[in-house]
Amino acid sequence: MKKTIFAILVSLALLAAAAFSQSQSDIVIKLTGGTKKVIALPDFRGAGATAQFADTFNRTVFDDVQRSGMLNMAAKSFFPLNPPQQEGDLRGAPATACGGRCLADWAGAPVNANYIGFGYLAEQGGQFVAFGHLYNTAVPDVAGAKIFRKLYNAPLTEDGARQAAHQYAADILQQFGVPSLAGTKIYYVSNRSGSKEIWVMDFDGSNQKQLTRFGSITTMPAISSDGRRLAFTTYAKGQPQIMMYSTETGRFIPFRNSQASMNATPSFTPDGQQVLYSSTVSGFAQIYIAGLDGGNPRRLSNSRAIEVEPKVNPKTGTDMVFVSGRGGLQQIYRMNMDGADVERLTTGEGEASNPAWHPEGQHIAFAWTRGFAPGNWNVFIMDAASRETVQLTHGQGRNENPTWAPDGRHLVFSSNRAGGSQIFTMLADGTEVKQLTTQGNNSMPVWAK
Amino acid sequence: MRNRHIATSLLAASLLIFAAGCKKKPPAPPPPPTPQPTQTTTQKGPAAVIQSFTAEPSTIVRGESSTLRWEVANATEVTIDNGIGAVPARGSRQVSPSSNTTYRMTAKGAGGDAISAVSVAVTTPPPPPPPPPAAKASLSERMAKDVQDVFFDYDKSEVREDARATLQRNADAIKAILNDFPSAVLSIEGHCDERGSAEYNLGLGDRRSTSVKEFLTQIGIPAERVKTISYGKEKPFCTDSNEECWGKNRRAHFVGVQ
Numbered sequence: 001m002k003k004t005i006f007a008i009l010v011s012l013a014l015l016a017a018a019a020f021s022q023s024q025s026d027i028v029i030k031l032t033g034g035t036k037k038v039i040a041l042p043d044f045r046g047a048g049a050t051a052q053f054a055d056t057f058n059r060t061v062f063d064d065v066q067r068s069g070m071l072n073m074a075a076k077s078f079f080p081l082n083p084p085q086q087e088g089d090l091r092g093a094p095a096t097a098c099g100g101r102c103l104a105d106w107a108g109a110p111v112n113a114n115y116i117g118f119g120y121l122a123e124q125g126g127q128f129v130a131f132g133h134l135y136n137t138a139v140p141d142v143a144g145a146k147i148f149r150k151l152y153n154a155p156l157t158e159d160g161a162r163q164a165a166h167q168y169a170a171d172i173l174q175q176f177g178v179p180s181l182a183g184t185k186i187y188y189v190s191n192r193s194g195s196k197e198i199w200v201m202d203f204d205g206s207n208q209k210q211l212t213r214f215g216s217i218t219t220m221p222a223i224s225s226d227g228r229r230l231a232f233t234t235y236a237k238g239q240p241q242i243m244m245y246s247t248e249t250g251r252f253i254p255f256r257n258s259q260a261s262m263n264a265t266p267s268f269t270p271d272g273q274q275v276l277y278s279s280t281v282s283g284f285a286q287i288y289i290a291g292l293d294g295g296n297p298r299r300l301s302n303s304r305a306i307e308v309e310p311k312v313n314p315k316t317g318t319d320m321v322f323v324s325g326r327g328g329l330q331q332i333y334r335m336n337m338d339g340a341d342v343e344r345l346t347t348g349e350g351e352a353s354n355p356a357w358h359p360e361g362q363h364i365a366f367a368w369t370r371g372f373a374p375g376n377w378n379v380f381i382m383d384a385a386s387r388e389t390v391q392l393t394h395g396q397g398r399n400e401n402p403t404w405a406p407d408g409r410h411l412v413f414s415s416n417r418a419g420g421s422q423i424f425t426m427l428a429d430g431t432e433v434k435q436l437t438t439q440g441n442n443s444m445p446v447w448a449k
Numbered sequence: 450m451r452n453r454h455i456a457t458s459l460l461a462a463s464l465l466i467f468a469a470g471c472k473k474k475p476p477a478p479p480p481p482p483t484p485q486p487t488q489t490t491t492q493k494g495p496a497a498v499i500q501s502f503t504a505e506p507s508t509i510v511r512g513e514s515s516t517l518r519w520e521v522a523n524a525t526e527v528t529i530d531n532g533i534g535a536v537p538a539r540g541s542r543q544v545s546p547s548s549n550t551t552y553r554m555t556a557k558g559a560g561g562d563a564i565s566a567v568s569v570a571v572t573t574p575p576p577p578p579p580p581p582p583a584a585k586a587s588l589s590e591r592m593a594k595d596v597q598d599v600f601f602d603y604d605k606s607e608v609r610e611d612a613r614a615t616l617q618r619n620a621d622a623i624k625a626i627l628n629d630f631p632s633a634v635l636s637i638e639g640h641c642d643e644r645g646s647a648e649y650n651l652g653l654g655d656r657r658s659t660s661v662k663e664f665l666t667q668i669g670i671p672a673e674r675v676k677t678i679s680y681g682k683e684k685p686f687c688t689d690s691n692e693e694c695w696g697k698n699r700r701a702h703f704v705g706v707q
Contacts, residue, residue, distance in 0.1 A: 196683070217683045220648060233651075239678050240651060261677045262655045265648045278652060283659070285652030306652030323649055329604055330649045353646035367646065374603070375644030375690075400646065444647075 039065060039172070040074040040106050040113035040137075042083035046121035050128055053161035054121055057130065060162050061117070063204060064169030067434060069409070069427040070176045071115075078110040085120040086131065087149060090142045103145055107137035114138060115147075117172055121161075128156045132168040134175065147175055162206055179407040185247075185448045186412055187211075187221045187230060188423055192440025198232055198245075203405065203425070203447065205436030211245070218243075220265055220444055224272040225314060227449040229253070229292070231266035231275060242266045242277055244292070247448075256294035265308045270317045276300075276310035287322055287339075300339045306330070309354065312337070313384075315361025321345065321384070323353050332366055334384065345387060350374070356403040365392075365402035365411055365428075379413050381428065392430035405447045412436075414443040497524040497558025504544075504552065504567040514545040515569045517552060524556040524563075546571055588630050588705040595622035599661060601699040604645065606656030608664050612701075616661065619703065620668050626705065627674055635670070637661050638702040639679045640686070642695035647681055654679030661701040676706075 041062055046054035066073050080100030084090050091102050098105060106116045119132040130152040139145035152167050154160035163182075170180030184203040189196050193210060196217045201208040212218050214236035221232045230245040242263045244255040257263045260281035267276050275292060278285045287301035287310045301307050305326035312320045317337075324333050327344060332352045335342040346352040350369035357364055364384055367377040368391075378393045379402045393399040397417035404411055405425070412425045421441040426433040502519040509515050518541045521527050528535050530553045533542060544552070548571050556563040586594070596619045599612035608616065623635055639654030639661075658677035666672040686702075687694040 219683070261659070262651060262679055264651050280652070280655050285655060306649060306656060308648040308652050323646070325604070325649065330645065351645065353649055
């Protein structure tokens with residue numbers, strides 16, 4: 001079952017790759033072989049002022065490529081001592097090993113790499129410049145082995161080095177049909193300032209910045225599909241209410257809350273023109289929809305139960321999943337936008353919450369306590385049509401609030417497995433788990449374009 | 450010679466009489482002789498003399514003490530009554546009588562006794578000032594002291610049987626408090642334990658606070674002076690991961706808001 005779903009995810013990547021294959025057919029065909037190819041990424045060395053940022057650059061490239069899950073990483077300890085830095089360093093296939101300057105040095109044992117990414121860093125006109133290459137080690141002819149050579153310009157800072165590295169890694173991954181996550185952001189909740197506030201960071205955990213400063217409880221962020229609007233729930237004015245924020249201008253946008261003891265768990269429709277949320281305006285917390293400014297609110301669900309976390313299918317825009325206690329303990333349900341055709345998606349075992357749609361609208365990721373004591377959440381993926389599920393985390397603490405990366409291959413979630421609540425990313429098969437936060441308690445991540 | 454002396458004496462006496470008669474007033478009689486120790490020493494030795502016997506201060510507040518001091522001469526035995534008994538000829542003694550008391554000193558001497566007395570007046574201490582008008586307890590103090598939390602079962606918002614009794618008691622206190630603080634509003638906070646999702650628990654905390662509000666308004670708390678707020682699991686009272694702690698966190702908590 002797990003294989004089935006992951007195969008679907010891989011096939012999604014392959015579809016994307018197929019679209020790209022018109023120009024890069026050789027790479028895509030190799031990928032369809034099923035086994036992961038191996039890439040060698042010898043460290044770039046930096047000339048002049050760029051030397052101090054070489055570690056950051058190399059680590060970032062390595063992490064991005066590794067996290068993609070699309071390639072296996074050749075062990076650095078096996079690398080020849082003299083890797084190429086520029087095209088001219090490479091010699092044609094020799095009779096014997098040439099210390100790293102021949103592609104055969106990388107193709108053969110003990111490295112056994114199918115690809116090599118190499119280059120160097122230099123300062124040019126006060127800028128940070130990375131000269132990045134990707135070669136196919138299996139092609140005997142040096143000129144034919146070249147996949148690309150590119151220059152990456154960035155500010156001469158550590159952050160600049162990271163930007164250039166993300167771009168270089170994105171170009172490598174693109175050859176394998178993997179969409180880049182470079183430039184994507186993760187919004188989340190952190191209490192490290194002393195109260196729960198909304199923070200934002202790059203997808204790899206760098207550049208962590210505080211967005212709100214209410215000194216209250218501010219939580220449950222949601223991002224519009226274009227990444228331009230952020231909605232969240234805050235106690236800044238007493239009772240929990242929804243607020244709206246423009247990620248472009250850095251300003252709050254007026255949102256009129258209904259007169260209720262609670263308006264919370266907002267999310268956007270796929271077109272970004274409406275907001276769904278849970279409100280107690282009629283008593284029990286129920287699902288509502290309103291305009292972007294909170295105007296014209298309408299009730300969508302109708303039960304005497306607690307219902308929260310409405311999430312509209314990003315592909316169809318015509319149905320939604322949500323969490324309800326209408327059948328007992330909280331479970332995940334689906335219904336049409338008009339509230340009709342309600343069906344329970346989870347089995348009724350344990351408690352289920354935090355549904356998040358895959359960008360393609362076929363699968364949801366969610367948190368479930370099935371098989372564990374109440375409160376011990378694990379991340380699952382469900383095929384919303386067949387209701388087949390795959391469990392991605394296995395009892396390492398509480399694992400909650402999974403949301404998808406724009407690439408549809410990664411998930412971000414919170415877990416207390418390492419003490420305190422922290423934010424992690426992983427591939428949709430549960431591998432390549434990486435911790436992004438360490439300061440304070442961090443939770444409720446959402447991944448934005 | 451002797452006759453001449455007598456004649457002279459008579460003359461002097463007559464002159465004296467004459468002189469006195471000239472003043473028309475009889476001369477002041479000489480003071481009576483003080484009992485001079487010497488008077489009786491010849492046979493019995495000197496009489497006791499109390500040269501001083503004082504109480505300082507002579508007026509005390511009950512519970513305080515006064516010091517008796519004395520100095521006696523020629524005494525063979527000195528005693529003070531009121532339980533003090535024999536004392537040396539010269540000394541002092543602290544006394545703390547509980548009411549007006551006269552201390553009598555008797556000094557016995559070979560040639561006679563002497564007696565003296567001092568009084569110590571005892572006054573009742575003035576009553577302390579009345580207790581300060583009971584410092585008015587603040588709204589939050591009254592709420593914390595008089596209004597008890599009520600607790601819920603897991604994933605439930607129904608008011609439990611034990612909570613009903615607590616709410617009945619709370620209602621009286623709340624009425625009194627709202628009466629004493631006419632501008633105050635009762636805020637009922639709904640809280641949950643850490644196990645449910647944060648999102649669902651916002652809705653659950655809201656149900657808990659609403660159930661309690663409904664119960665209280667049915668027994669006479671004016672609805673317009675009650676508001677509810679759900680904290681879900683955002684403000685736990687207890688952070689351990691066990692049932693004891695979870696049970697404490699599944700509560701409705703009461704706060705006064707001015």
